[in-house]
Amino acid sequence: MKVASFNVNSIRSRLEVVLGWLAQHQPDVLCVQETKVQDVDFPGEAFEGSGYEYVFKGQKSYNGVATFSKSEITKVEFGFADEPKDEARLIKCEIKGIVIVNTYVPQGYMPESEKFEYKLKWFKRLGQYFKKNFKPSDPVLWVGDFNIAPEARDVYDPDGLLGHVCFHPEVHKALKKVMEWGFADVFRMHCKEAEQYSFWDYRMNAFRRNLGWRLDHIMATKPLAKKSVACTIDKEPRYVEKPSDHTPIIAEFDW
DNA sequence: ATGGTCGGCAACCGA
Numbered sequence: 001m002k003v004a005s006f007n008v009n010s011i012r013s014r015l016e017v018v019l020g021w022l023a024q025h026q027p028d029v030l031c032v033q034e035t036k037v038q039d040v041d042f043p044g045e046a047f048e049g050s051g052y053e054y055v056f057k058g059q060k061s062y063n064g065v066a067t068f069s070k071s072e073i074t075k076v077e078f079g080f081a082d083e084p085k086d087e088a089r090l091i092k093c094e095i096k097g098i099v100i101v102n103t104y105v106p107q108g109y110m111p112e113s114e115k116f117e118y119k120l121k122w123f124k125r126l127g128q129y130f131k132k133n134f135k136p137s138d139p140v141l142w143v144g145d146f147n148i149a150p151e152a153r154d155v156y157d158p159d160g161l162l163g164h165v166c167f168h169p170e171v172h173k174a175l176k177k178v179m180e181w182g183f184a185d186v187f188r189m190h191c192k193e194a195e196q197y198s199f200w201d202y203r204m205n206a207f208r209r210n211l212g213w214r215l216d217h218i219m220a221t222k223p224l225a226k227k228s229v230a231c232t233i234d235k236e237p238r239y240v241e242k243p244s245d246h247t248p249i250i251a252e253f254d255w
Numbered sequence: 256a257t258g259g260t261c262g263g264c265a266a267c268c269g270a
Contacts, residue, residue: 010262036263061263107270201270202260245261245270
């Protein structure tokens with residue numbers, strides 16, 4: 001079972017990239033973020049005949065998530081149970097007996113802003129969500145764009161970037177709290193190297209200079225993590241005609 | 256030098 005995550009920065013402008021990537025890599029599941037399209041305009045017809053079914057929730061201009069799967073998608077829920085539900089940032093479903101939570105975590109803007117407070121609260125709510133609905137012994141995957149680089153080796157300039165909303169002590173604490181419930185970082189189980197980035201700012205020629213961040217993650221509860229056999233970040237979609245600022249992460253499980 | 260680019264959408268906001 002192969003599971004991938006990809007922040008596409010508009011599914012409509014990235015259609016050919018996504019379709020090509022699915023055809024080439026044949027993941028069982030692909031979770032995408034930042035679809036940037038309201039549901040009535042979701043380009044579902046483009047995926048007919050691709051071999052994937054899909055669920056999605058979006059809004060105009062911003063956010064939006066979608067989950068694609070080769071096999072049946074069941075028990076679909078959007079957003080949190082309480083307000084604000086943030087439906088365009090969270091899709092939960094079950095595929096082949098695995099719970100898959102696809103998230104687009106709020107970016108947070110600036111450390112002093114209300115948006116940053118909202119980001120911290122979002123992690124807290126997500127922690128409660130896992131605690132309330134599942135057990136650490138269940139096969140649960142938490143994947144997506146977390147807008148967090150967890151460690152110094154996950155950013156191009158750990159000293160200079162410390163305090164950025166995606167590399168901030170409070171955010172690190174918030175992530176750690178959710179992880180402690182029972183998640184393992186599948187990518188770090190298989191790769192200990194630095195400079196394994198999944199995001200480069202469109203500005204600053206960041207990709208050419210490799211000024212990157214590891215913001216996209218695949219976290220698994222321990223029983224599932226034990227069955228992971230590989231996890232890689234695929235930089236090939238950075239070389240296509242219309243690259244996203246993110247690139248996909250893909251994990252394989254003996255499941 | 257201390258900016259820069261995208262995407263959506265229709266002026267700027269968000270990343």
